[in-house]
Amino acid sequence: MAEHKLNTPLTDEDIVKLKAGDVVFLSGTIYSARDAAHKKLVELLDAGKDLPFELQGASIYYVGPSPAPPGRPIGAAGPTTSYRMDTYAPRLHSLGLKATIGKGKRSDEVKEAMKEHKAVYFGATGGAGALLSNSIVASEVIAFEELGPEAVRAMKVKDFPLLVINDAFGGELYAKPALDT
Amino acid sequence: MREIPASKIVEAVAEMCVKANTVLPDDVRTKFEQAMAEEESPAAREVLRQLLENADISRDTKLPLCQDCGLAVFYVEVGEEVVVDGPGLKEAINEGVRKGYGEGYLRKSACDPLSRKNTGDGTPAVIHFDVVPGERLKIAYMAKGGGSENMSRVTMLAPAQGWEGIKKFVVQRVAEAGPNPCPPTIIGIGIGGTFDHSARIAKKALIRKLDDTHPDPEIAAMEQELEAELNKLGIGPMGLGGKTTVLGVKIAVEPCHIASLPLAVNVQCHSQRHEEVEL
Numbered sequence: 001m002a003e004h005k006l007n008t009p010l011t012d013e014d015i016v017k018l019k020a021g022d023v024v025f026l027s028g029t030i031y032s033a034r035d036a037a038h039k040k041l042v043e044l045l046d047a048g049k050d051l052p053f054e055l056q057g058a059s060i061y062y063v064g065p066s067p068a069p070p071g072r073p074i075g076a077a078g079p080t081t082s083y084r085m086d087t088y089a090p091r092l093h094s095l096g097l098k099a100t101i102g103k104g105k106r107s108d109e110v111k112e113a114m115k116e117h118k119a120v121y122f123g124a125t126g127g128a129g130a131l132l133s134n135s136i137v138a139s140e141v142i143a144f145e146e147l148g149p150e151a152v153r154a155m156k157v158k159d160f161p162l163l164v165i166n167d168a169f170g171g172e173l174y175a176k177p178a179l180d181t
Numbered sequence: 182m183r184e185i186p187a188s189k190i191v192e193a194v195a196e197m198c199v200k201a202n203t204v205l206p207d208d209v210r211t212k213f214e215q216a217m218a219e220e221e222s223p224a225a226r227e228v229l230r231q232l233l234e235n236a237d238i239s240r241d242t243k244l245p246l247c248q249d250c251g252l253a254v255f256y257v258e259v260g261e262e263v264v265v266d267g268p269g270l271k272e273a274i275n276e277g278v279r280k281g282y283g284e285g286y287l288r289k290s291a292c293d294p295l296s297r298k299n300t301g302d303g304t305p306a307v308i309h310f311d312v313v314p315g316e317r318l319k320i321a322y323m324a325k326g327g328g329s330e331n332m333s334r335v336t337m338l339a340p341a342q343g344w345e346g347i348k349k350f351v352v353q354r355v356a357e358a359g360p361n362p363c364p365p366t367i368i369g370i371g372i373g374g375t376f377d378h379s380a381r382i383a384k385k386a387l388i389r390k391l392d393d394t395h396p397d398p399e400i401a402a403m404e405q406e407l408e409a410e411l412n413k414l415g416i417g418p419m420g421l422g423g424k425t426t427v428l429g430v431k432i433a434v435e436p437c438h439i440a441s442l443p444l445a446v447n448v449q450c451h452s453q454r455h456e457e458v459e460l
Binding site: 021035036063064065066067068069072075076077078080081083103104105123125126127128129130131133134147148149150161163173174175176177178179 | 228232234235239243246248250286287288289290297301327331352353356357360361362363413414415416417419420421422451
């Protein structure tokens with residue numbers, strides 16, 4: 001398993017280097033969006049409008065951070081469970097989204113879309129919100145402020161610690177449960 | 182009669198909310214350390230190392246352990262001779278949640294289920310009241326995260342399915358949940374009661390200490406058996422494979438209807454956050 005230092009925006013060349021199980025330290029800008037924000041992003045696309053950020057090469061972090069206490073750019077900021085965004089992800093990948101960051105399993109449709117459009121799914125450690133917050137150096141709400149914790153934020157990250165869960169070749173890191181049946 | 186000022190309850194609840202969300206309980210920390218010693222896979226060990234570091238950062242900075250500071254769930258034992266002045270006990274608890282979640286910079290995760298509009302202050306809390314004799318007031322708080330809650334299920338088994346059927350359902354549930362609920366998880370199991378009551382006792386079982394032993398030796402043995410079986414699944418910390426899929430199994434049993442065998446499985450993530458106070 002290799003270790004990579006990558007910068008956003010991600011390119012196809014970055015993506016094809018990655019294999020399930022690789023460790024990635026990501027730097028640059030990533031965008032937070034979870035359930036409610038995804039619904040709104042897709043509504044913008046349906047209406048033929050621009051998204052609040054450039055999707056080509058983008059990385060979306062499935063996170064709803066806790067409020068920033070005084071003197072910090074953001075509160076705790078670990079990943080939320082990704083499958084809830086599965087209905088939206090294939091369309092976003094087809095428009096240039098290169099990576100999503102979350103925790104938990106993805107659907108077959110999302111895995112297919114990642115193969116077709118050269119994209120990856122990163123896992124961050126769930127329940128390590130304080131630790132992951134230390135890798136976020138700045139954060140700004142750029143859309144849907146009314147959604148509170150679910151607003152879209154541009155987050156500047158430095159060496160954000162990730163694992164490649166699904167790569168662009170159908171590889172997957174998650175263990176298959178050992179069931180007798 | 183014993184009179185308790187609402188303000189005292191507000192303060193105590195607010196303090197519990199902040200403490201539970203920022204200080205990992207010792208029993209959970211000890212389990213992480215034990216798991217770290219047992220795990221051989223580097224990925225599993227790295228997850229556990231991060232979780233221990235996360236707990237240190239949270240304790241030192243007061244950032245929440247997890248951004249999902251949960252829905253606020255309470256178990257209240259209120260003495261028949263207790264009178265709460267001011268707005269009353271229920272409102273005092275909700276006010277404590279507002280204060281704790283507000284001043285502690287905790288995430289407010291309560292929303293309308295249909296419009297999805299956030300209530301903005303973490304309320305309403307889910308409060309279970311139990312009336313007990315005397316002048317006691319005991320309040321237990323749990324921060325219940327959504328990711329693990331989503332992996333929970335209630336089912337109505339046929340009585341003939343018995344313990345084997347119960348085990349099968351629980352193992353299937355944990356296997357299907359896989360990495361989603363932030364393993365290693367704690368599994369609260371409610372057996373018996375009614376459809377709704379099984380879920381209530383399953384969740385309440387989660388406020389037990391991880392290192393305790395059920396007072397009924399038969400149930401204690403069932404907990405151990407199921408824990409060993411679940412840890413054979415190999416899901417491991419964050420689903421990356423390993424020996425530690427669950428940190429514990431806590432079972433609650435109540436009588437049920439002769440026609441029924443209600444079973445509730447309440448999944449709790451590794452970030453088990455709860456506190457209690459007696460006023």
